Every structure is written in C-alpha cells, then in structure tokens.
C-alpha cells in the first residue's frame with residue numbers, strides 16, 4: 001500500500017511540477033509574442049511613415065521637375081527670342097552692307113547660268129529691278145571723254161559662263177564689240193568672239209576665231225584697244241619683260257617695248273602669274289608693274305599707245321601685298337585686295353594721276369560674294385563695266401560712277 005501512495009504522491013508532484021513548468025513557458029511565450037507584436041506594430045508605423053515620407057518626397061520631386069521643365073521652356077523661348085534678334089541684327093547688317101556694297105545686286109549672282117544657256121536680257125518684260133531702265137546693257141554707252149568720274153559702287157553682277165581654267169582673262173575692245181578670251185596663265189593663243197552675246201551663247205569657245213600669236217603671252221595682263229592687242233611677253237632672261245603691240249587685223253607685231261622690271265617680281269601678290277598688267281583707254285596705255293623684288297608698292301607707267309614709249313612713271317603707294325588685281329578708270333588706279341584664303345574682294349587703295357581724287361571721297365567698295373578670287377579685272381570705259389575672271393567664271397560687273405569733287 002505504501003509504495004502505491006508514494007508513487008501517487010510522486011506522480012502528483014511531478015504532474016504539478018510539469019504544470020508549473022508549462023505555465024511558465026506559456027507565459028514566457030505569450031510575453032515574447034506580445035513584444036514581437038509591439039515591435040511589429042512599431043515597424044508597421046515606421047514603414048507607414050516612411051511610405052508617407054516617400055510619397056511626399058515624390059510629390060516634391062515631381063513639383064521640382066515641373067518647375068525645371070517650366071524654366072527650361074522659358075529659357076528655350078528666351079533663346080529663340082535671342083536667335084530671332086540675332087537674325088534680325090544680321091539682316092540689318094546685311095542691308096547696311098548692301099547700301100555701301102554690291103550686295104544690293106547680289107541677287108543676280110543666283111542667276112548662274114553656264115555654258116551658253118545664259119541669254120542676254122533682251123526681253124524688256126523681265127522685271128529685274130536692276131534692269132529697270134530697260135536698256136540692253138550691250139548698248140549702254142556713255143561719254144568718258146571729259147573723264148571726271150570715279151567709281152561709287154558696283155551696280156550689278158552678271159555671270160556669263162565658265163570657260164575652264166581657274167585663271168585667265170577676258171576683255172572687250174572698247175572700240176568694237178569684239179571679245180577676247182585668254183584661257184589660263186600663258187600661251188600663244190586666244191579666242192575672239194564677235195560680241196559678248198556670241199560668247200555667252202556658244203558652248204565653251206566653239207564659234208570663236210582662234211588667234212595664234214608669234215610669241216607667248218605671260219599672265220592675264222593683256223589689253224585690247226581699237227583692233228590692237230597689247231600683251232606681256234617674258235624672254236628667257238629673268239628681267240626681260242616686254243610689251244608687245246599686236247595688230248589683230250593684219251596678224252602682225254606692230255611694236256615691242258622693254259619695260260623697266262628688274263626682277264621676277266609680279267605686280268600682284270595674290271596672282272603671281274600676272275607679271276605686269278595693262279589697261280588701255282582713250283588717254284593711252286597704262287602699265288601696272290613691280291619695278292623690283294624689294295619694291296613693296298605697285299608702280300604705274302603711262303605709255304603712248306602708238307609708239308609704246310613710256311611718258312611718265314608713278315609710285316601708286318598701293319601695296320602689292322594681298323593685291324589680286326587692279327584697273328584704271330579716268331586716270332585713277334583702283335587696286336583690289338583679297339586674302340590668301342579667298343574671301344571678299346574689295347577696292348581698298350586708289351591712286352589718281354591728277355591728284356583729283358582724295359581717298360576720303362572714294363568709298364571702300366566690296367565685290368559681291370563670289371566663288372573665289374579674281375584672276376583679272378579689265379575695265380571697259382565705254383560700258384563702264386569690268387570684265388572679270390573669277391575661278392574660271394566670266395563675270396561682268398557694272399559700275400556706278402560719280403563726278404570727282406576736285407577737278
């Protein structure tokens with residue numbers, strides 16, 4: 001009986017002990033769970049707060065981005081406005097330039113028609129502003145006998161065609177309608193056309209009369225006057241430069257004259273092929289040359305057209321450096337300058353043999369924006385226009401004149 005009791009008591013005791021043990025465990029677990037629940041609640045709160053903060057932040061950044069976008073578009077508009085203003089300024093500058101330079105007739109430059117497709121403006125109907133007078137420019141003659149004029153501007157430009165060589169010269173006899181083409185920088189031949197019209201209508205130089213000379217012409221420096229061709233010839237010896245007067249009718253040399261050149265120096269810095277440059281008009285034959293290598297200025301000689309005697313010599317005080325061409329109008333030399341990288345040719349120096357033109361009254365004249373640089377510029381006093389050779393193109397510039405102030 002006694003062992004049973006002991007067992008019972010011990011079992012009860014064990015039971016009670018286990019009960020206490022489990023109760024403690026439960027309490028502990030419950031506490032832990034509560035703590036975890038608390039923590040989770042806290043986490044939840046925190047994440048909620050973070051979420052809200054994130055939302056706020058998102059809203060803020062969205063606003064900021066919107067603001068930036070607005071600022072950007074404002075800035076963009078400002079830029080557009082600035083561009084428009086810059087454009088306007090540019091146009092104003094262009095128009096100002098056009099008033100003082102040949103840009104006013106630069107529209108004509110768009111009418112580049114090559115190789116005979118170009119046709120003279122015979123149709124009076126064409127409402128070209130520069131053709132307002134309705135005159136066929138080939139008939140435009142004016143008196144230069146009293147010769148009291150200086151160039152005031154370039155009125156129009158006409159591109160006739162492109163013969164070929166980048167350098168060369170072409171000119172018209174002021175006493176006839178005949179046109180002469182010197183393709184290249186030297187040779188013993190030239191092409192003669194009966195008129196500018198014939199030249200512009202024919203493809204290349206077909207339809208021309210080929211003239212062969214007894215010697216080579218050197219450089220685009222020739223001149224034609226009253227049926228005579230005057231050209232520069234250079235002998236074997238360095239300093240042996242001559243002017244040859246050639247009768248185009250009979251095909252014979254009428255006169256040869258040495259010119260006072262002591263070097264291989266060319267007259268224009270930018271066109272070294274132009275040994276010396278001739279111009280012919282009513283008053284005589286003009287020779288532009290560089291007397292020596294070290295001579296920085298262009299010199300001018302007035303020659304007798306018949307005998308080729310030199311009558312007078314001047315130092316024009318116009319520098320050879322950066323000069324590309326020159327021509328003579330009414331006893332005044334106009335020297336045209338450019339840059340080595342061809343930009344805009346401009347008349348920037350002049351010299352009047354009668355001292356009647358003061359530099360102040362002569363405007364700085366720019367040539368219209370063109371292809372390159374002039375290889376030659378030949379003035380025709382009857383028509384008051386320049387026959388130019390520009391990168392293979394044959395171009396005519398019509399000039400406007402004004403009367404010299406001091407005569």
Ligand SMILES: *[C@@H]1O[C@H](CO)[C@@H](O)[C@H](O)[C@H]1NC(C)=O
Nearest residue numbers: 163164165166183184204205
């Ligand atoms: C002019 O000369 C250039 C090269 O020197 C040549 O290509 C061209 O055919 C010549 N033009 C004419 C019409 O002779």
